[in-house]
Amino acid sequence: IAMGVDYYPEQWxxxxxxxxxRAIKDDLGADFIRIGEFxxxxxxxxxxxxxFTLLDKVIDYAEQLKLEVMLGTPTATVPAWL
Numbered sequence: 001i002a003m004g005v006d007y008y009p010e011q012w013x014x015x016x017x018x019x020x021x022r023a024i025k026d027d028l029g030a031d032f033i034r035i036g037e038f039x040x041x042x043x044x045x046x047x048x049x050x051x052f053t054l055l056d057k058v059i060d061y062a063e064q065l066k067l068e069v070m071l072g073t074p075t076a077t078v079p080a081w082l
Contacts (some may be wrong), residue, residue: 004032004070009043009058015082018061032068033058040074047081 002016005024009017024030035058044050 002031002068004034004035004068005030006037007033007035007058008038010039010054012059014054017058020069021058021061021065025067030067032070033062034070034072036074037072037076038074039069040077041079043049043074044079 005028007020009020012020021033024033036055039055042054043052049063059069
């Protein structure tokens with residue numbers, strides 16, 4: 001049985017991400033993280049302007065820790081420009 005947790009790095013200071021993800025892997029023993037549901041404002045800060053920097057950083061670090069990533073559609077909250 002695989003176990004995963006929701007993780008919303010856009011809601012926290014980025015300097016906490018490494019410690020958060022290590023705790024998810026080592027302390028909780030999780031196999032995967034689910035991300036992205038609340039990330040639309042981060043991924044598309046302006047209509048048609050995309051920035052995947054945070055998403056890339058999260059996925060790259062998860063890969064280093066051998067955490068799988070379940071990417072949700074970022075539609076739970078819409079950005080202010082919409």
